[in-house]
Amino acid sequence: MSRAALASLKDFVGDDARRLGFEASGIADASGNLLAGERLAEFVAEGRHGTMGWMPETLDRRRSPRDLWPDVRSIVVLAMNYGPDEDPLEILDRPERGAISVYARHRDYHDVVKGRLKELAGRLVARARTSGLGEHDAKVFVDTAPVMEKPLAELAGLGWQGKHTNLLSRDFGSWLFLGSIFTTLDFQADAPGRDRCGSCRACLDACPTNAFPAPYQLDARRCISYLTIETKAVIPREFRAAMGNRIYGCDDCLAVCPWNKFAQDAREAKLIAREDLKAPRLDGLLALDDGAFRAFFSGSPIKRIGRDKFVSNCLIAAGNSRQRRLLPQVAALLGDAAPLVRAMAVWALCRLDRGEALRLRADALDRETDAMVRSEWHALQKGRD
Structure with a gap:
């Protein structure tokens, strides 16, 4: 050539x-x-x-x-x-809202x-x-x-x-x-990038669930992005409180990096965040049935995880919010068709009003046949959050 x-x-x-x-x-x-x-x-x-x-x-x-x-x-x-175009971590201080990873706020x-x-x-x-x-x-x-x-x-x-x-x-x-x-073209390769992290460990220290066993190593099983997107299994209890209001992904380790002082706003119109995905209200998200979920997230990567997984994430955020006005919606989801949603509704209800959860427990267990949901009700009796 x-x-x-x-x-x-x-x-x-x-x-x-x-x-x-x-x-x-x-x-x-x-x-x-x-x-x-x-x-x-x-x-x-x-x-x-x-x-x-x-x-x-x-x-x-x-x-x-x-x-x-x-x-x-x-x-x-x-x-x-x-x-x-704004600090993605600011949403974490608004517990009545859901935090969606920056990459998923657009097409x-x-x-x-x-x-x-x-x-x-x-x-x-x-x-x-x-x-x-x-x-x-x-x-x-x-x-x-x-x-x-x-x-x-x-x-x-x-x-x-x-x-x-x-x-x-x-x-x-x-x-x-x-x-x-x-x-198949044999181009001359460019010089590789050089590691410029130095002694900084801001990203490691920022992780809410300690997902980095060591620098340059990730344990996905502890990562909120994995927990809220990749796994279909119920999110382990040990990570739920640390999730806060993160309902799809997590940007903490990315957002705290000092190199972001050189970051620029997205120029591609299709990658600029939708206003309704920057800080959506949890009460609106908890109300989504399958059709409404598909319509709201049309063209969004969030659509791929499905309504049941997404609403279960939102229930964890609701439990962490301590917003008692969400109680009626959470309680209503105890009867949802999806076991994963019912299970997280139990956890959220306990966080918002333990007394009400205990009051409903016996009748709910009489009707419940799913082992995962029953496990959440039994954990409530044992006083585990």
């Missing part, structure tokens, strides 16, 4: 990426194994992936990009900024980023052909395939993986969506 033609094509990729709304791009070499693959293997071996069974199932394909696609030679890694980023990646990949292949570089192929990935996007972004020079295991950028702080284009 012509080095000059490849260099020119690489410049084209960077320019076209910016045109499509990507704030940063870089090239990673696709050869060799990723060190992060070894760290992921340890993560899985220790069971820190929790109920995310797809992790051990795809572990081998994550070790090297060529295990996923043998023909790949270079990886174009791209980042789109979704920086918030599903998978749809936004993937569409742009496909356009860029198509133009890249066409430009390679017209530049005399021959026929080449490209595949695009956004989070849904076994691709180690954060380590690849570091290799491509977009930033570095911080002590909280997420990507950090000198220009955009914590707030970047990542996507990648695997290609």
Whole structure:
């Protein structure tokens, strides 16, 4: 391949990426194994992936990009900024409201980023052909395939993986969506990013549930993002009070990072937060049935977890709120069709009015057949919050 033609094509990729709304791009070499693959293997071996069974199932394909696609030679890694226009932690001081992670306050980023990646990949292949570089192929990935996007972004020079295991950028702080284009073109790789965390441990200390066993290590089983989004199991009692009013994800470790002093507000219109998702009232969310849930979260990543999981998260927030005016809604959900909702309604009711919960306990147990819900009623009798 012509080095000059490849260099020119690489410049084209960077320019076209910016045109499509990507704030940063870089090239990673696709050869060799990723060190992060070894760290992921340890993560899985220790069971820190929790109920995310797809992790051990795809572990081998994550070790090297060529295990996923043998023909790949270079990886174009791209980042789109979704920086918030306000401090995302301020909502934590408003217990009557639900805290939704910044990344989920707008359109599903998978749809936004993937569409742009496909356009860029198509133009890249066409430009390679017209530049005399021959026929080449490209595949695009956004989070849904076994691709180690954060380590690849570091290799491509977009930033570095911080002590909280997420990507950090000198220009955009914590707030970047990542996507990648695997290609058979053999570009010259960019210099990798350099770790700039130093002695700082703000992200580790900020975690409400102590989900970091050590710097650069995460135990997903303790992470509020995992607990409120990934697992379908009932959230363990030991983490519920620490969740506060976080009902979908958690931004604490991202938001406290000092590098956010360089962060910028999102420019892509589809990634600017919906006003009704910045600080939604818990009473409105507790009232959602399945149809209303689907309508309200149409186009949002929140829709994927389903109404029952979401309302169960909201019930934990209601219990933590100590807002007694939520009692009628919480009590009504004791009769919900979903066992997970009924179970968290028991917990929330106990937190809001233990006496009322004890009064209802006997009749509820006579009617209840689900073991999970019965366990919550029995825990109430034993005085466990």
